[in-house]
Amino acid sequence: MSNTSSPIERTLILVKPDGVRRGLVGEVISRIESKGYNVAALRLLTADKDLLATHYAEHRGEAFYEPLIEFMSSGPIVAMIAEGQRVIEGFRSLAGATDPTLALPGSIRGDLARNQGTKVVQNIVHGSDSVESAQREIKIFFPNL
Numbered sequence: 001m002s003n004t005s006s007p008i009e010r011t012l013i014l015v016k017p018d019g020v021r022r023g024l025v026g027e028v029i030s031r032i033e034s035k036g037y038n039v040a041a042l043r044l045l046t047a048d049k050d051l052l053a054t055h056y057a058e059h060r061g062e063a064f065y066e067p068l069i070e071f072m073s074s075g076p077i078v079a080m081i082a083e084g085q086r087v088i089e090g091f092r093s094l095a096g097a098t099d100p101t102l103a104l105p106g107s108i109r110g111d112l113a114r115n116q117g118t119k120v121v122q123n124i125v126h127g128s129d130s131v132e133s134a135q136r137e138i139k140i141f142f143p144n145l
């Protein structure tokens with residue numbers, strides 16, 4: 001085990017359009033809260049492509065990039081800031097692997113998502129992957145916080 005006395009972190013969590021369409025917002029929030037993390041901010045929005053291009057800048061040029069931006073702008077999403085010790089890696093663990101077929105049962109993606117033959121994987125949630133990403137992504141969705 002590492003970092004058992006680490007400081008409280010904040011992470012950016014998104015319920016993607018597939019999660020909102022399928023009525024899974026409550027289920028995702030419930031898992032975050034049941035784990036013991038604090039939801040510190042929350043908003044419902046339909047993200048425009050400029051915002052998503054900033055958020056997903058690291059993936060520009062990938063084969064799934066354009067489908068990803070199309071998918072993420074296809075309907076409302078829920079953006080949240082969650083707080084807690086090691087919440088960045090903790091939420092990544094709650095979310096499960098990117099590929100929903102490989103995501104372990106018990107995780108959000110493992111329990112609630114599957115491959116469907118689309119060019120972009122639809123896997124219900126996004127979670128920041130590092131302290132630097134979290135700070136950058138929180139500013140995109142919550143410029144005042």
Ligand code: DAT
Nearest residue numbers: 064068097098119120121122123126127129
């Ligand atoms: P994660 O969301 O687990 O951090 P990522 O940042 O590598 O994964 O990719 C962002 C999203 O893009 C991911 O949630 C689903 C989609 N994606 C990633 N790799 C993909 C691939 N090889 N084929 C299709 N979609 C992919």
Ligand code: MG
Nearest residue numbers: 126127128129
């Ligand atoms: Mg990522």
